[in-house]
Amino acid sequence: MANFHTSRLPVVLLTALAATTLPNALAAQAAAKPGEVPAAMALIKEADLKRDLYAMAGDAMRGREAGTPDEMRASIWVAEQLRAIGVKPIGDDGSYFQWFNMVRTRVSTVSTRASLGTNALEIWKDFIPLGGSSADVAGTVVWVANSADTTIDVRGKVVATPIVAPNPASIRTTTNSADVRYTQAAISATQARFARRGAAGLILVADATSDAAFDGLAILRGRGTYDVDRAARRFATQPTRAELPVPARQAGTPAFLVRGSLATTLQGGPSIDVQVRLERFETPSVNIVGVIRGTDPKLRDEYVLFSSHQDHDGVRYQIDGDSVWAGADDNGTVSVALLASARAFAKQPGKRSVLFVYHGAEERGLLGSRYHAAHPVVPLEKIVTVLNGDMIGRNHPDSASLLGIQPPHRNSSDLVKMAVRANELTGKFKLDSIWDRPTHPEGWYFRSDHVPYARLNVPAVMYSTNLHDDYHTPRDKPERINYPKLTRMSQWMYLTGWFVANAPTRPGIDPGFKLER
Structure with missing residues (x-):
């Protein structure tokens, strides 16, 4: 989860009991209709998520800082997981990678x-x-x-x-x-x-x-x-x-x-x-991109984009004797959730195709998503939805946030309805809407990889379980993650994507939507 490059007010810490929720009509629970939940969702398993997160956010990855060999190591690891699952490469020269250069300016x-x-x-x-x-x-x-x-x-x-x-x-x-x-x-x-x-x-x-x-x-x-x-x-x-x-x-x-x-x-x-005096130079970073093709001849050239970022803060100064800022929640949790969704879609594809995009250098200012939104590996108009997550494994076990669910951030009521329905059938989370408000002191909506796409009028939402005291510190480790909650969050993201992938018509953009800040 990226910081702003400006000072911010203190975070408002919320619990499920203090959360402001969506109207009861949206939060009402309902039983699944026959065939509404695909059998492949059973492949999203807590044990797999835990195994993958300990690999990706372990100290051996050294915090995955963008523009370093550590980000490259993590990116290669993610690409190898996608290959093993059966996700096909769709990047540069038939690879899993879309390369771009970060332009870095620092005091010499x-x-x-x-x-x-x-x-x-x-x-x-x-x-x-x-x-x-x-x-x-x-x-x-x-x-x-x-x-x-x-x-x-x-x-x-x-x-x-x-x-x-x-x-x-x-x-x-x-x-x-x-x-x-x-x-x-x-x-x-x-x-x-x-x-x-x-x-x-x-x-x-x-x-x-x-x-x-x-x-x-x-x-x-x-x-x-x-x-x-x-x-x-x-x-x-x-x-x-x-x-x-x-x-x-x-x-x-x-x-x-x-x-x-x-x-x-x-x-x-x-x-x-x-x-x-300043110095400027370029250093490479990378997006990891893969695809599972849809089954419908008319819809398979439209894409549901699942979004995470593989980078974090790297090796910095010590806090409590630890200098590896591992980023287990930020954003290892969503990165492994995408692998879990890929396993399900590989087993049971939807009608539309599914893109998995791990954006590089998110912590440096959403650089990978800004680059891919401008140079998508498929035509931008063919991307029907962006389902982005950032930090989905901490805080109260029964609360979560869905950003892009209320004006002015909501750009697709159709997508929101699908996401709310998916929550009813999976996590059953009490949805905290405070973090999605434009008045929230953290400016939470603008700090992750869905933003460049939403600004270009692609229907987009963001899943999160919000900030905690270990955010951007070496304490954000795999052992602090609530794995049952992570499993439910992963299922929620996946089922939303399944609904979009199989809907007769793509989610529409709300009339008059214009994203400003």
């Missing part, structure tokens, strides 16, 4: 230099640039002991100030470690106090908590940003790379976080000289 360790007085500072060890552009900052440091003091004229000056402890309500409750979450909120709070005051540069001095987070934050910031050329948009206002100017200098006030041990030196008003 080689070309960035800094000095404080007569002493050189080492990037990522002594200081962390907090912007994403080149910057030049030089001058005599002005110490501002209280950043709330607006009587001090800082215009055109290089300011050093202690970092401000953030409002606890502004600190996220999930992702990364508690000290990193605190530091990210503290950086925003301190920068806000100097917004529009005209400082030439801003040096934030770490307190004890942000000092403890320093190495972890350096690893996160050092990765830079990622994009992909010739791709569909994630947001309506998202510019393409060709539309972006090459940044010569950082917009706004260049800012840096430094170790707390430098406070005494900075109070003495030393000279400082910082030159931040």
Whole structure:
């Protein structure tokens, strides 16, 4: 599940008892009609899901970070599972792979230099640039002991100030470690106090908590940003790379976080000289694509697309002695659920064909899905539905979310009805609709691989069991997954796809649908 590249409000933690549900008419249970549930659904087995997840999200896969050999290793493993099941390749040159290049922009360790007085500072060890552009900052440091003091004229000056402890309500409750979450909120709070005051540069001095987070934050910031050329948009206002100017200098006030041990030196008003330079390069990532052909001569050239992403966060900084951010729930659970659905469809194909797409580099900004939506392996107009899942193995055993089920995110009432009916016959989950609201602080709908397709008017929904405290940490391991729940979620996704694959007419787009954020 991808993060936004902006700060977010704390996650709203929900339980089944507190969830806002769909109308009772939609949630009513009903018995299956004869032939409504295919016999092949019995092939979706808890033991298979558990075996596959321990393989895919075990420490040997090293967190499957996009653009690394670890993502390649996991991708080859997935392709081999599809081959063994009987899913046919439909990628580049008759393979299971659709290749694309991630464009990575990061601060150059080689070309960035800094000095404080007569002493050189080492990037990522002594200081962390907090912007994403080149910057030049030089001058005599002005110490501002209280950043709330607006009587001090800082215009055109290089300011050093202690970092401000953030409002606890502004600190996220999930992702990364508690000290990193605190530091990210503290950086925003301190920068806000100097917004529009005209400082030439801003040096934030770490307190004890942000000092403890320093190495972890350096690893996160050092990765830079990622994009992909010739791709569909994630947001309506998202510019393409060709539309972006090459940044010569950082917009706004260049800012840096430094170790707390430098406070005494900075109070003495030393000279400082910082030159931040960027580097750009391309590195490969990959979508894994396979197909099971449908049985109906008229419908088999239409496709139901099952969607997951095989990447996660890789090897990062240690939390509780563990540095492998394995991503069992995110998104190993859906990845193995697709394998289970493939076994069922291979045994009992539907009338329409079924595409299985594992999108690469989702964690870097939905890059694989943005690329495939722009360059689909079958004509886009032939993709009748995208069934995407992200994190389907945790939290209360009887609650789940289906995103794209209510306006403005709902683009196909036909598809929603099929998904709700499939839930009645499989998981029987209490559907939490709060996470699908445009006002939800996590912006959950826009953070997974269905979005580029929905924006192109392909009927789409997303299955999730939502955030938990292990999200984007090394604690997201296979042993923490609720496997009975994962089995029911897998059956739910599969049966929805079965309904779409065999419906007389494809799901329609709701009149006037327009996805905005």
